[in-house]
Structures are given as structure tokens and as C-alpha cells.
Amino acid sequence: MVAYVSDSFKKEIVQRMFRNFLDIMILNIVQDEPTWGYQIIKHVEEKYDIRLRHGALYPLLNNLERKQLLKRRKEAKGGRVRKVYEITSKGIQVVIAFNEFLQDYLQEQNTKTGI
Amino acid sequence: MVAYVSDSFKKEIVQRMFRNFLDIMILNIVQDEPTWGYQIIKHVEEKYDIRLRHGALYPLLNNLERKQLLKRRKEAKGGRVRKVYEITSKGIQVVIAFNEFLQDYLQEQNTKTGI
DNA sequence: TGAGATATGTCCCAAAGGGGACATATTGTA
DNA sequence: TACAATATGTCCCCTTTGGGACATATCTCA
Numbered sequence: 001m002v003a004y005v006s007d008s009f010k011k012e013i014v015q016r017m018f019r020n021f022l023d024i025m026i027l028n029i030v031q032d033e034p035t036w037g038y039q040i041i042k043h044v045e046e047k048y049d050i051r052l053r054h055g056a057l058y059p060l061l062n063n064l065e066r067k068q069l070l071k072r073r074k075e076a077k078g079g080r081v082r083k084v085y086e087i088t089s090k091g092i093q094v095v096i097a098f099n100e101f102l103q104d105y106l107q108e109q110n111t112k113t114g115i
Numbered sequence: 116m117v118a119y120v121s122d123s124f125k126k127e128i129v130q131r132m133f134r135n136f137l138d139i140m141i142l143n144i145v146q147d148e149p150t151w152g153y154q155i156i157k158h159v160e161e162k163y164d165i166r167l168r169h170g171a172l173y174p175l176l177n178n179l180e181r182k183q184l185l186k187r188r189k190e191a192k193g194g195r196v197r198k199v200y201e202i203t204s205k206g207i208q209v210v211i212a213f214n215e216f217l218q219d220y221l222q223e224q225n226t227k228t229g230i
Numbered sequence: 231t232g233a234g235a236t237a238t239g240t241c242c243c244a245a246a247g248g249g250g251a252c253a254t255a256t257t258g259t260a
Numbered sequence: 261t262a263c264a265a266t267a268t269g270t271c272c273c274c275t276t277t278g279g280g281a282c283a284t285a286t287c288t289c290a
Binding site: 009010012013014016017020021028032093094097098099100101102103105106109112 | 128208217
């Protein structure tokens, strides 16, 4: 846990989200559209202003593939290797479970604070 | 990361949520109504079927108080000590930041998957 | 009076995880 | 031709975290 400072509250949350639920964040991104490691790093950097370490990402992608949450659709080449990942039905289930929990959680928040 | 098995997906998510965002989960519970450590443990066990270790919770509560996210309202006694916590305005900001991120995140999910 | 529930405190060891470094190869561009 | 960007792989050390244990005190009920 880091010090909470007014404006950086949200930034802090996003960072923790990516630190602790990186696998699910990745699944979400890949679900949106098939993509590859390097692009995921660029995407997250651009959208969330967060720097993912490739040293953490690539092993994770291989891991998710081993668990059959992702599948490597093709290796688009040109002399250069590129692993394009696609989400599996099992992967989608994980994303759905996550989203449902969040939905239930927020639902409660709303009923408590009066819509 | 643990193996994802169909039915236990959601359970798994809840556990990770409490493991990784325990502070915010606690802030939420306290925001709902002022309460104390022992009751939080019972509450979480009952509602989520998750066992919080008091060895982790009590230091965290003291920590949240030191950071002024919680304040100890009173020590209701009877010879026995009980620390009743209340959320602070700073604590509420953290909860709001968290909820807003989740809201934005789910919003995107919905627009992507069609409403 | 003795056991179980209530209530909180603190500490330590082992496991996990992340940051950073080391490594390699191709493509484009100045 | 040389550097920056693209693209992925792997490893290690250090910090963080959790689980479990040790500790204490009161209250209630059988």
C-alpha cells in the first residue's frame, strides 16, 4: 500500500488493478481483439499511462496459454516472429466471473448510497 | 494465480479481491456502518465465506487509522476493549476512486459487448 | 470452574511476485 | 551503417505478503 494523495487516488487504483489482476486485465484486452505482447504493452501505456514490464508479461502470456485461457492463433511473420493471442471460452468465463463480481459489488454500493 | 475451475471461478475472484484490495474492502464495510475488527471477520465469513486472519486485519486497521482513512470513534467497554471504527472523508475518497474505476471499466465492457 | 466465544496484539518464516538486467533478432530510417 | 523501434525470452535478487503461531484478557453459559 502506498500513500493516498488526493488526485493520484485513481492512478493508484489503476496501478494496483494491473499489479494484482494483470491476468484478467490481459484477458480483457485480448477479448476485445486478438493481439500480441508488444502491442499490449503499448496499448496499456497509451490508455492507462502504466508501464508493463515485458519481463512479467511474456511469461504470463505463456502461462495463460498453458492454462488454456488464451490460445495462440498464428505467428504472423516476415522473418520476424509475432505471437497473436485470442481468448478461449474458458478465458471468457474468467472474465465474466470477474465482471459479475464487480457488478454485484457496485450494485450494492448503489443501493446503499441511494441509487 | 490458482487453477481456474468452472464453478469456483467466482469464489476465486472474491478471494483475490480480498487478498489484494483488503484495505478497500474494509473501508467499504466500515463505510456501510461503523464496526470493529472482530465483527468484520465474522461479517466477511458469513457473507463471502472467506476467512480473514486477524493477524492480518488488526495491523491493517491500525494502519488505516494512521493514514487517516479510518478513525477510531470510541472504545465501548465493559471491562472488555472494543475499537469501533468509522470512515473518514479521506477514506471515502479512496472508496469513490475505486468505485469510479470499476464503473468506467464495466461501462466499457458493456459498450463492447453491445449494451 | 472450565470451555468456548469475544476481542485484540505481535511476530516470524517461507513463498510468491516484481523490477531490473541480460539476451537476441528483425525492420525501418536517418 | 548505425540507431531506434519492434518483438520476444529468461533469470535472479529482493521485497512484500500471508499463514500460522504465540500471547493475553473478558464474558457467558453449562
